[in-house]
Amino acid sequence: MAIFSKDFRCNNCNLRMNLFCYLNEEQLEDLNKDRFEVHYNRGEVIFKQGGPLTHIVCLTSGQAKVYIEGQDKKNMILKIVKPTELVGGPGFPVDYRHHFTVSALVESSACLIDIHAFEKIIKTSPEFALEFIKYLNLTTLKLHDKLMNLTHKQMHGRIADALLYLSNEIYANSTFEVHLSRQDVAEMTAMTKESAIRILKELKDDNIIDYDNNRFTILNENALNQISLRG
């Protein structure tokens, strides 16, 4: 893969996040020194909740799930990330620890940027800092949405949200094959896997969606939107 070639550098990286377009050549060159690529197999942990936040991660290929590990195996999937999304970690610069776990859903690779180099860039590029603040606030807005949806909607609405999220934001297609287990779907929607299965089946019986194993098709997006809205 080109990304692993010897003369590959941030400057000519076409996988770099749009956030980094606020940096000049020199800054990118600087950044290039303190980054490296890592390859992950399916299921492998990219970074772990509670572990030290030494690098900012930018997914360059594959797909990963970001989740908080609660007590009694009660996890909560915050989002799915795809290239070339940054996975910062809110521990920066609070306690320099990770507050969620990220694990690869498929074979993936990621660009790891040294946290101090990242901090230096923020300090030297005000435009970058502002853009990073924008990114953080966007994340907060999505969290607000998630909070409202998960606490105020009942299961049908929550499953509808999850399906629309996958279809629209992750796969950009009404048919898609997920790399998530039923348990994962449950952890996205704050319910038990049994409930998730039941609601999915109901939606299938009502001809709103169809699926076979992990291959889903949204047959009636309007109906799904209605269910999402009604809660």
Place this chain on the structure above:
Amino acid sequence: MAIFSKDFRCNNCNLRMNLFCYLNEEQLEDLNKDRFEVHYNRGEVIFKQGGPLTHIVCLTSGQAKVYIEGQDKKNMILKIVKPTELVGGPGFPVDYRHHFTVSALVESSACLIDIHAFEKIIKTSPEFALEFIKYLNLTTLKLHDKLMNLTHKQMHGRIADALLYLSNEIYANSTFEVHLSRQDVAEMTAMTKESAIRILKELKDDNIIDYDNNRFTILNENALNQISLRG
């Protein structure tokens, strides 16, 4: 109040948030030009969800509630703010609109800083920018907590959380008089006011808390912590 005196300026403001200690005299002087105080009566809206984000607000006296207005009057109180907390608004610099409403729970006053002046400070002071990022990430971490608590705990645990929050973080006292209605308590804990009332009564019957009207006393903090942990 001294804060309204004519020669009152950011430089000698003892109400200024610790965030601003990263600014020098000149920057504070600059900031001083683009700020002003506003006084609010109980119940008045300081800024409104959906409205334009023209100023960053820093509460200088009183107390306010920050809440998202959902459909069908299903609101969610995100937090209570007290002096001298900043209430930024995640719309900055995303869409320059407010994404939650802030209203005064008691007579309050706030320092309103022009959003462009604030943006300018971020661009001119890297230390301030980094500190602001830290503040944003702390907010995100608290949101994660809230998300986990509200989705994975049942009502007793959620009420316990709310009481501990008020006692420890807002009033710093085991006895406190809230300016919240039962409906507000319900909106903090994502349940109906009937349920909130029932759980509060149960806790009172079990001698874990006591209350008369809006004056609460935590009698057995250990028990409350246990309830919070058990979910």
Place this chain on the structure above:
DNA sequence: CGCGAGCTTGACGTTGTTCAACTAGAGTGG
């Protein structure tokens, strides 16, 4: 062929909401 992991289904009990009724206190107008 047997094993284990993930998936599925049904029965059942618990949790939490809804609805309706009742109470207390604060304001309002005659």
Place this chain on the structure above:
DNA sequence: CCACTCTAGTTGAACAACGTCAAGCTCGCG
């Protein structure tokens, strides 16, 4: 001063939503 109304608080009963538990299923793999 007394109705009257309005709002917030409270309670109980009925009901729906959701989780738990247990059983059976499928499929890939050794």
